[in-house]
Amino acid sequence: MDLSVVVPCYNEEARLPASLARLASFLEGHGGSFELILVDDGSADRTLEIIREAERRFPYVRALALPHRGKGAALAEGVRCSRGRLVLLSDADFSTPIEELSRLEEAIAEGADVAIGSRAAPGAREVDQPLHRRLMGKTFNLLVQALLLPGIWDTQCGFKLFRGPVARQLFAQLHTAGFAFDVEVLYRARRSGHRVCEVPVRWINSPSSRVSPLRDARSMALDLLRIRLRR
Numbered sequence: 001m002d003l004s005v006v007v008p009c010y011n012e013e014a015r016l017p018a019s020l021a022r023l024a025s026f027l028e029g030h031g032g033s034f035e036l037i038l039v040d041d042g043s044a045d046r047t048l049e050i051i052r053e054a055e056r057r058f059p060y061v062r063a064l065a066l067p068h069r070g071k072g073a074a075l076a077e078g079v080r081c082s083r084g085r086l087v088l089l090s091d092a093d094f095s096t097p098i099e100e101l102s103r104l105e106e107a108i109a110e111g112a113d114v115a116i117g118s119r120a121a122p123g124a125r126e127v128d129q130p131l132h133r134r135l136m137g138k139t140f141n142l143l144v145q146a147l148l149l150p151g152i153w154d155t156q157c158g159f160k161l162f163r164g165p166v167a168r169q170l171f172a173q174l175h176t177a178g179f180a181f182d183v184e185v186l187y188r189a190r191r192s193g194h195r196v197c198e199v200p201v202r203w204i205n206s207p208s209s210r211v212s213p214l215r216d217a218r219s220m221a222l223d224l225l226r227i228r229l230r231r
Contacts, residue, residue, distance in 0.1 A: 002032035004084030004164065008074035009051060010041040012092045016050050019094050024058060026098045036061045039078040042068025072174060072181025079171040087167040091158035100201040104161035112197035113166045114189050116152075117159035123200035124154075143221060147228050148187045152198055155182045159201060166194055175230065180223035187227060 005027065009016060027034050038061060040048040048065055055063040064077055075089055086108065088101060096117045107115035119126045120141070144155055160182070162170070166189070176184045189196050 001035060001083040002085050003027075003030075003034040004037060004079075004082035004087045005034065006037045006039065006075060006078035006082060006087060006089050007092050008039050008041055008071050008078065009043065009047050009092050010068070010071070010074070011043045011045050011047060013043075013046040013050060015093050016047060019092055020050075020054055022094065023098055026101075027060070030101075034060060035083065037064065037078045037081060038062070039064045039066060039074040041066055041071065041074040070177035070181075071179060072184075073177040075181065076171045076174045079167050082164065082168065084164050087162045087164050089158070089160045089162075089167075095205065096157060096159035096201050096203050100159065101161070103199050103201060104159070107197040107199050108161060108163065110197075111195060113163050113194035114186070114196045115161045115199050116155070116186070116196065117157040117201040117203070118154040118198045119157050119201070119203045120153035121198045121200040125200075125202040126205075140220060143224055144183055147224050148183060149190065152186065152196065154198065155186055157201065157203060170194075176223050176227065178219060178223060180220045180227070183224060184227045 005023070023036065027036065036058070038051045038054065040051055040063070048063075051063045055061045062081065064081065066074060066077060079087060079089075086105070088104070090096070090098070100117060104115035104117065118124055141153060141155065145152070149155060156179070169192070170185050170188050173188060174181060174184060186196055
């Protein structure tokens with residue numbers, strides 16, 4: 001299996017059909033063997049129904065249904081079930097277009113173990129990001145750099161490519177179930193000696209982002225402290 005694509009889904013009935021159509025078209029023309037793992041994180045809408053229908057329609061789709069625990073927990077289960085030589089993690093809205101995959105694949109081919117899409121690296125293009133979310137992201141990143149990951153400018157872009165064995169190793173150890181899971185995974189990657197490469201990508205803001213500047217900022221900051229104390 002050349003590529004596993006793992007997508008966490010939580011109350012995505014509005015966005016998921018269009019995302020799946022675009023993703024299926026891309027993967028079928030990408031070449032090589034692949035699988036698409038869709039993980040429902042205990043959605044309260046028709047998300048799981050849409051995922052099950054995709055599983056019946058496409059032979060390469062695998063559907064997983066979990067109780068609601070958070071994005072990190074959903075991805076950990078999806079990665080655990082993956083079989084690919086490479087594992088791509090992407091948000092369901094594909095704010096980073098799937099066509100940017102080639103940039104991450106190039107970084108892996110050049111020796112990286114983990115290639116992360118970045119909205120902050122030179123050459124990145126960020127479209128329609130509201131000012132308050134820019135400020136939230138920059139503030140969070142300053143904390144991340146000060147506490148855990150100096151030199152990485154964007155840990156939270158939801159588009160990351162791993163060598164398969166590295167992904168399965170890192171996510172098997174994951175403790176953070178919520179949005180700060182990225183930081184723990186990258187921190188563990190560095191501590192394990194894996195090479196992490198930050199790759200500039202195009203990113204288009206989704207108006208229906210799940211991250212709340214007020215509700216989630218505090219819990220993410222607490223997660224950073226827990227990760228630091230767990231080192």
